[in-house]
Amino acid sequence: MSDAAATLTDVTMRYREHTALDGVTTGFATDGITGLLGRNGAGKTTLMQLLAGHRVPTSGRVRVLGADPYEDDAVLQQVCFVKESQRYPDHFRVRDALSAAATLFPTWDEDLARALVADFDLPARRPVVKLSRGMVSAVGITIGLASRAPVTFFDEPYLGLDAVARQLFYDRLIADYAEQPRTIVLSTHLIEEISGLLEHVVLLDAGRVLLDDDAERLRASALTVTGPAERVAALAQEHELLTTDALGGSARAVVRLCRPVDPGDLAAAGLTVEPTSLQQLVVALSTRPAGTPSAAAAARTARPSTPFEGATR
Numbered sequence: 001m002s003d004a005a006a007t008l009t010d011v012t013m014r015y016r017e018h019t020a021l022d023g024v025t026t027g028f029a030t031d032g033i034t035g036l037l038g039r040n041g042a043g044k045t046t047l048m049q050l051l052a053g054h055r056v057p058t059s060g061r062v063r064v065l066g067a068d069p070y071e072d073d074a075v076l077q078q079v080c081f082v083k084e085s086q087r088y089p090d091h092f093r094v095r096d097a098l099s100a101a102a103t104l105f106p107t108w109d110e111d112l113a114r115a116l117v118a119d120f121d122l123p124a125r126r127p128v129v130k131l132s133r134g135m136v137s138a139v140g141i142t143i144g145l146a147s148r149a150p151v152t153f154f155d156e157p158y159l160g161l162d163a164v165a166r167q168l169f170y171d172r173l174i175a176d177y178a179e180q181p182r183t184i185v186l187s188t189h190l191i192e193e194i195s196g197l198l199e200h201v202v203l204l205d206a207g208r209v210l211l212d213d214d215a216e217r218l219r220a221s222a223l224t225v226t227g228p229a230e231r232v233a234a235l236a237q238e239h240e241l242l243t244t245d246a247l248g249g250s251a252r253a254v255v256r257l258c259r260p261v262d263p264g265d266l267a268a269a270g271l272t273v274e275p276t277s278l279q280q281l282v283v284a285l286s287t288r289p290a291g292t293p294s295a296a297a298a299a300r301t302a303r304p305s306t307p308f309e310g311a312t313r
């Protein structure tokens with residue numbers, strides 16, 4: 001990615017015996033909101049820790065704003081990492097946490113911080129240790145947005161936040177991003193909720209990059225197809241079959257398209273087509289057994305008892 005603000009090149013990160021990231025190469029655009037997705041333990045936090053200079057990789061190259069972020073203060077003051085379980089000193093009140101952040105980031109926007117404190121109804125004088133879980137998350141979100149850091153990582157930033165507060169976060173994020181585009185990476189399991197915000201998606205699976213693509217292209221790349229089993233099978237054979245369920249002589253499959261299809265042709269073949277959401281696509285990709293062959297190969301080797309028996313091309 002030529003305009004990337006943050007990149008990893010062939011990065012492996014091992015914790016003793018465990019390999020958390022395995023030869024990861026990816027980048028995050030200078031102006032872009034990327035969803036960093038993946039199942040529990042996929043390596044999302046580890047990836048962000050490397051880019052935020054909190055860790056050194058076992059091997060490979062990490063670059064943020066053109067430099068190795070580890071122990072580079074000039075880079076690190078341009079990187080804000082909002083962690084899921086951020087700890088603050090015991091005596092810190094909300095306003096102390098915000099003042100500390102203001103001194104860390106040269107790009108800090110005090111007006112924005114005040115507006116967010118009001119939006120989230122945060123009690124500025126209350127010790128952070130006395131806040132509810134959701135309120136602590138709101139403090140992190142306030143810091144993440146008001147830092148206006150050129151590179152900002154949100155690692156599942158909304159633990160305990162209610163639906164209204166989460167929507168507030170999305171609204172404020174998109175409004176502030178429109179005013180000042182920057183590199184924003186957001187890791188989350190609430191894919192459906194944030195899907196509309198994302199311009200790019202990186203999907204990790206067991207420490208490897210499974211998907212790295214434009215969100216719009218991904219959304220258009222998958223279909224859920226229902227119809228006669230042999231017709232569904234024929235379509236799946238020409239593309240990539242992700243999941244399938246059989247219902248008597250009918251089948252319903254999530255198919256990742258290898259090339260555009262003509263909806264008229266599908267309808268003529270008796271197939272009903274629905275769009276597949278980003279969440280469905282991510283779930284389908286992440287739950288495929290390891291080493292699953294491409295759908296075409298899978299369909300070719302399908303046992304006779306599958307709904308694809310007798311599939312024709």
Ligand SMILES: Nc1ncnc2c1ncn2[C@@H]1O[C@H](COP(=O)(O)OP(=O)(O)OP(=O)(O)O)[C@@H](O)[C@H]1O
Binds near residue numbers: 015038046
């Ligand atoms: N300090 C550590 N020591 C040993 N293993 C670790 C350490 N940190 C992470 N791991 C392991 O590395 C793997 C990746 O962890 P990581 O926290 O990066 O995943 P994640 O995608 O952020 O998961 P989640 O969605 O559950 O937060 C996991 O198997 C985890 O147990």
